[in-house]
Each structure stands twice: as C-alpha cells, then as structure tokens.
Amino acid sequence: MTSVTLVGINAKYIHSNLAIRCLRQAVVPRPVGLVELTINDTITHCVDRLLSQEPLVYGFSCYIWNIRYVLELAEILKASSPKCQIILGGPEVSYDASQILGAHPFIDAIVCGEGEEAFTQIIQAIDSGTDYKEMTIPGLVVKDRPRQATLQSLSHLEATPFAYTPGDLEALKGRIIYYETMRGCPFRCAYCLSSTLSGVRTQPLDRVFKELDFFIKHQVRQVKFVDRTFNVNPSRANQILAFLAAQPGDTNFHFEIAADLMDDEMFRIIASAPVGRFQFEIGVQSTHDPALQAITRKTDLTQVKANIRCLVALGNCHIHADLIAGLPHEDYHTFGRSFDTVIALGPQMLQVGFLKLLKGTRLREAAGDFGCRYRSFPPYEVISTQALSAMELQDLRHIEEMVDRYYNSGRFTHTLGFALKSRRWASPFAFFEALSRYWYAAGYDRGAQSRDQLYVILFEYFKAKRAEALAVELLALDARLQGIRKLPHGLLEGPVDSEQSFEILKDEDFVSAFLPELTAHTPKNRHKQVLFMPASSDLREYLDQEGETVVIYKDRFTLV
Structure with missing residues (x-):
C-alpha cells in the first residue's frame, strides 16, 4: 500500500489535532501515519520528522494559525521528494482552493469541506493505481484542473468512526483532547465559518456516552467539545451533562454554550457535578445592539447576563466569557461598556478577541460596508473600522x-x-x-x-x-x-513575629480545622510550609473576618 502521512501543526504543544484522526479512522484498517508538530518547532526539525516517514502522500490540516508554516514546509518537502503528493484540507484552504493551487505549484490537490469521504476515495484510488486527479470526487480540487468546488458536508455523521484509539490517548497524555458530538450550527453569525454550512447533524447519544466513558477510563485531563453551541438542543445537552456529572474521575469537560438557551434543568445538573467537572465558554461578543444586529447574532442579553451570574454563583465550574473588538458600529467607548458589563458578571476568564475576517464569511464580503480594513494575511485581523x-x-x-x-x-x-x-x-x-x-x-x-x-x-x-x-x-x-x-x-513588609506564628502552629485544634494535611507534622515543619502576614483593620473589615494574623497555606487562608 502507498505510504500516507497526515500532518497536524498545532498552535501549542498542549493542543492536539482532531481532523487528522478523523481521516485516519475513515480508512481503517489501512495504515496511515500521523505526525503532530507545532508552529513553534523549527522548520528543520519538521522537515527531518516528515522526510523520515518517506510517504508518497502528505496530507496537511490547514487553519489560520498554521497555513503560512504549512506552505513553507510543503514547498521544502516537494523539492526534497518531487514524486510525493501534497494534499491540503481544512477551513483555511476550502474557500479559495483554485487560487491557492495557482499560487503554489508544489501543492497537488485540495479537499474542500469535510474530508472523510473525499480522503477515502483518494486513498483507494492511489492504492489501486488509479489517478485520483482524473476522478470526479466531491470537494476535490486538483492542480492543472482548477474549478470551484462545492463545500462538502457529510449527510450522516453517525457513519463516521470514533477518532481516537487507546494508543492516541497514551501519546497525548496531559494534552487537550478535542471531541465532537455534532457538526454545524443553526445560527448565522456573519463572522463565523459555521454560518457557511446549513443544518446541524448529531451523533446518537448511546455512542456519545460510550466514547465519553472511554475518555474517563483513560483519565484524560481535559476533553474540549468542538460542538458549535453545544446546548442548541437543551434536552440533548442536558442528557450529556447529566451523564458526565454522575461519572467518577477528574476529567474536565469544556463546552461552548449559548447562555440564553440554558434552562432550569441544566442548572440543576451543573449544580450536582463535582467541582471542576465542567468548563463553559460563553460568547457574549458585544452588548451593543447595533453591533449584534450587524453580525446577525440573535441573543437575549438580559437572559445571558442573568445566567452567567447564576453559573458563577454555583462556584463549581469555570466560566470563560468572550468579547470581540472591531465589530461593525462598535466604537472604543461602546466596547468599553460591553467590557464593563461582562466583567461585572464575574467570569473567571474574560477573553478579548479581535475580529477576524475569515475566508468564506459574510462579514468578510461586507467588510467595505462598515469601512473595515484588515490584514490580507492570516489571521486576517481587523486593523480599523469606521467606528474604531x-x-x-x-x-x-x-x-x-x-x-x-x-x-x-x-x-x-x-x-x-x-x-x-x-x-x-x-x-x-x-x-x-x-x-x-x-x-x-x-x-x-x-x-x-x-x-x-x-x-x-x-x-x-x-x-x-x-x-x-x-x-x-x-x-x-x-x-x-x-x-x-x-x-x-x-x-511584603511587616512579617509576623516567629514566636507568634509558632504558637499558632502549636494549636492542634486550629491545625486540625484549617491544616488537616499537616496534623502529623511538627510545628517546625509546618512553619516551613505556611505563610503569615499581619491583618490591618481595613483588611479585617474587607474580608469580614476577625483576627490579627493571616495564615496562608497553598491556595487558602484564614485570620486568627
């Protein structure tokens, strides 16, 4: 069989690439090599890794964060091994495939859209000695035969195999595992690539539960759902959350949700979960109505704010709120108001992102309508607008x-x-x-x-x-x-008198109550691990605690 190597170039080492694993599993039992690198690796290191594979086909997963790196690497590989085939796929090459092929003669083909079916046909053709470039494969655009390909999406998501093997999880130990239970999004936000595809396709829940159990049993640190608007179907989302809330282990699950679609049952389930089980990312993007209307983002801001407050108040999950700077009609001062509104809700993280005019999005096509100037190179970030x-x-x-x-x-x-x-x-x-x-x-x-x-x-x-x-x-x-x-x-002035601090640590009742991990230690050993600071009257009033000394151990403290 022809040797095939799929390449994922991640933004950080802690990340992993879901796409290349989906493609690999699509052609099982045919062996396919996987190589994961990062944009921080040197080109020399990457070339060494990839040339040592000696495949006839290199497949690259392309995104805004790695496309320039991929093109540089692909050119070197083609020059080093002229007979190899370079095939690209992913969102960064799916919307202007013919132009990319014309500008980069070392690329042989591009798969546009979801690639499982096209990749399978390409590999079958190569293995049988057929020229795949002469075939009509949906979503495929080849060199010397440029055409406008239709973006492909699978009609039956349940037919796709599970992306991960036990060997994957061993190789990815300590890194983020990306996972999908659905593709597509019902909303049409003008800046988002998900708006270019119609319909939502989901995996059956019995399969989802089985796969999530697989992650938990392998003690994965974090599973990040790539589902767009995970709770678009609240009933389905609640069933998944309830399943996870009841499981043992320390695996953390990250979801992107619409806060205004949360219902009472979802709050009840989240409240029942162990601390740290769930992490929620909520894209507020803006609280300025003209900006939200311009990007066709329909949301109930009053409900969004109320539900974020409720999530924060639960205290057992991490909340990550997003804002986008550079949206149409939002100037510096109205963005400041959006910022103040969202940070006042108390999320653990507030991510301020900057508008990216992605290929294929309606906002990129309409950039001139709101005077948007943006970088012509990835990540196509906004430079200025009529308002900013x-x-x-x-x-x-x-x-x-x-x-x-x-x-x-x-x-x-x-x-x-x-x-x-x-x-x-x-x-x-x-x-x-x-x-x-x-x-x-x-x-x-x-x-x-x-x-x-x-x-x-x-x-x-x-x-x-x-x-x-x-x-x-x-x-x-x-x-x-x-x-x-x-x-x-x-x-860090005004240290507490050592004699006073030793007296505190000799109090076994106090140690049992506040420092149970140190009950078997001597006061001298405790003193090496505990920090002290004096407490002013203002600090006591602010913390609403009595005592003249702050006793600090790891991430907690009390006044005595």
Missing part, C-alpha cells in the same frame, strides 16, 4: 494584554476584586486602560516579565496612582497565596 481607528484598536490590544496577564491568570483575585470596584478608577475598563498605559510607558512590553515581576509592577502602579493601602495589602495576600516569600519592601 487603528490607534484605538492598538490601545484595545494593550488592554487585552493586561486583562490576560492579571485578570485571566487567576493570581490577583483579591487585588482586582477590590481595585475594579474602587472609586479611584471610573470603571474596570478604565482600570485596565490606565494600567496598560503605565505598562507601555515604562517599557515593560520590551521584555519578558516573570510571575513575581507582575506583582512588583502592579505594586509600583498602585504607588504611582496613590491607591488605597488596602489594595496593596490585598496584593501582598495574593502574592503569598502564590507561595511568594520575597518581594520588595513595602509590598
């Missing part, structure tokens, strides 16, 4: 960096919980705006900043802004909760 200047978008990128470093890191929870409500800043958006200007004015963007240095920078920023002493005290608390013992004078 290029400099304003740069300012938003600076703000996004601060949000990611400080808010999304989860290392400044108490500090930001206070600072974002402080009257010293007009709003949370104003806080991050001012912090970003301080950061860039001081030149911190010109070098890498360590975890400890982030505390120092925020401390210096608070001093420059004459922030309340309580803000600095909470920053010291957050630093100690990260196990940091040494920081500049003024931030």
Whole structure:
C-alpha cells in the first residue's frame, strides 16, 4: 500500500489535532501515519520528522494559525521528494482552493469541506493505481484542473468512526483532547465559518456516552467539545451533562454554550457535578445592539447576563466569557461598556478577541460596508473600522494584554476584586486602560516579565496612582497565596513575629480545622510550609473576618 502521512501543526504543544484522526479512522484498517508538530518547532526539525516517514502522500490540516508554516514546509518537502503528493484540507484552504493551487505549484490537490469521504476515495484510488486527479470526487480540487468546488458536508455523521484509539490517548497524555458530538450550527453569525454550512447533524447519544466513558477510563485531563453551541438542543445537552456529572474521575469537560438557551434543568445538573467537572465558554461578543444586529447574532442579553451570574454563583465550574473588538458600529467607548458589563458578571476568564475576517464569511464580503480594513494575511485581523481607528484598536490590544496577564491568570483575585470596584478608577475598563498605559510607558512590553515581576509592577502602579493601602495589602495576600516569600519592601513588609506564628502552629485544634494535611507534622515543619502576614483593620473589615494574623497555606487562608 502507498505510504500516507497526515500532518497536524498545532498552535501549542498542549493542543492536539482532531481532523487528522478523523481521516485516519475513515480508512481503517489501512495504515496511515500521523505526525503532530507545532508552529513553534523549527522548520528543520519538521522537515527531518516528515522526510523520515518517506510517504508518497502528505496530507496537511490547514487553519489560520498554521497555513503560512504549512506552505513553507510543503514547498521544502516537494523539492526534497518531487514524486510525493501534497494534499491540503481544512477551513483555511476550502474557500479559495483554485487560487491557492495557482499560487503554489508544489501543492497537488485540495479537499474542500469535510474530508472523510473525499480522503477515502483518494486513498483507494492511489492504492489501486488509479489517478485520483482524473476522478470526479466531491470537494476535490486538483492542480492543472482548477474549478470551484462545492463545500462538502457529510449527510450522516453517525457513519463516521470514533477518532481516537487507546494508543492516541497514551501519546497525548496531559494534552487537550478535542471531541465532537455534532457538526454545524443553526445560527448565522456573519463572522463565523459555521454560518457557511446549513443544518446541524448529531451523533446518537448511546455512542456519545460510550466514547465519553472511554475518555474517563483513560483519565484524560481535559476533553474540549468542538460542538458549535453545544446546548442548541437543551434536552440533548442536558442528557450529556447529566451523564458526565454522575461519572467518577477528574476529567474536565469544556463546552461552548449559548447562555440564553440554558434552562432550569441544566442548572440543576451543573449544580450536582463535582467541582471542576465542567468548563463553559460563553460568547457574549458585544452588548451593543447595533453591533449584534450587524453580525446577525440573535441573543437575549438580559437572559445571558442573568445566567452567567447564576453559573458563577454555583462556584463549581469555570466560566470563560468572550468579547470581540472591531465589530461593525462598535466604537472604543461602546466596547468599553460591553467590557464593563461582562466583567461585572464575574467570569473567571474574560477573553478579548479581535475580529477576524475569515475566508468564506459574510462579514468578510461586507467588510467595505462598515469601512473595515484588515490584514490580507492570516489571521486576517481587523486593523480599523469606521467606528474604531487603528490607534484605538492598538490601545484595545494593550488592554487585552493586561486583562490576560492579571485578570485571566487567576493570581490577583483579591487585588482586582477590590481595585475594579474602587472609586479611584471610573470603571474596570478604565482600570485596565490606565494600567496598560503605565505598562507601555515604562517599557515593560520590551521584555519578558516573570510571575513575581507582575506583582512588583502592579505594586509600583498602585504607588504611582496613590491607591488605597488596602489594595496593596490585598496584593501582598495574593502574592503569598502564590507561595511568594520575597518581594520588595513595602509590598511584603511587616512579617509576623516567629514566636507568634509558632504558637499558632502549636494549636492542634486550629491545625486540625484549617491544616488537616499537616496534623502529623511538627510545628517546625509546618512553619516551613505556611505563610503569615499581619491583618490591618481595613483588611479585617474587607474580608469580614476577625483576627490579627493571616495564615496562608497553598491556595487558602484564614485570620486568627
């Protein structure tokens, strides 16, 4: 049989590629090689890996984050092994296949849309000695015979085999596993590739439960559902969530959901789940009605906000909310209001993304209608619009960096919980705006900043802004909760007297209640693992606790 190698080039090592595994399983029992690399690997390393496979066919899975890397790699492979076939597939090559083939003569063919059926026919043809380029294969566009291919989608998703084997999970140990129970999306958001396909196709639930059980039994760390709007059918979503909530193990499951489609039963199921079992990503995108109308995104914002608050209040799942900067009709100030509205809901992460004018989307076709200028190269990110200047978008990128470093890191929870409500800043958006200007004015963007240095920078920023002493005290608390013992004078000052701290750790009743893991340890050994800081009257009032000393162990603390 002809040797075939499928190549997935991921954005990060922790990621994995679902597409190449779907294609491999589509031609079982025929052997197909898989190679996964990252865009951070050197070209030399990748060429070494791929040439050593010595296949006659290389298949690449192409996305906005890897297409330039794929093209560079494919050109080298073709020059090194002229008889090999280079076949591309994926969303980044499915909408302008003929143009890509014309511009890159080292590519032999492109599969447009969902590729299981086309890939199977190509491999069968090659194995039988037939020239697949002379065949009429739905979705296939070949060199020297350019044509406009129809984007292919499978009519019967249940016919596709399960993508993973036990060997895959062993090879991917510790990495994110991507999984699908459906394809398609009923909504027509103008910026999204899912809007280019019609209909939603689902896997039967008995199969879904069996496959999820497979992940759990193999102790996968995280399974990330790639289903668009997982809860578009609330009843079906609830059955899957209920199944997972009742399972043993520590596997985390990540879902992209529409918050306004959640019902009481879904909240009941989520509330019953173990802490950390579920993670929900909620695309709010904007709270500005003209922007939402322009992208044909129908959503009940009142319900979205209420349901995010309820999810956060449950306290047993991680909530990740998304906003998009650069949407039509949303200017700098209205984006700031969207930002303030969403961050006030209390999600653990607020991802500020920037509009990408993806190939095949209606928003790309209508870019001129709202004065959108965007990069002509991947990821096709917005540069300016009628409502947002290029400099304003740069300012938003600076703000996004601060949000990611400080808010999304989860290392400044108490500090930001206070600072974002402080009257010293007009709003949370104003806080991050001012912090970003301080950061860039001081030149911190010109070098890498360590975890400890982030505390120092925020401390210096608070001093420059004459922030309340309580803000600095909470920053010291957050630093100690990260196990940091040494920081500049003024931030971690006023250590608790060692005799006093030893007395606290000699109290066996206290240790049993707050430090049960250390009951078998001596006070001296306990002292090496526990941190202390004095508690001001302001801190005691803010935390609503009595006591003069904060006792900190790992990620928890109490006052005594």
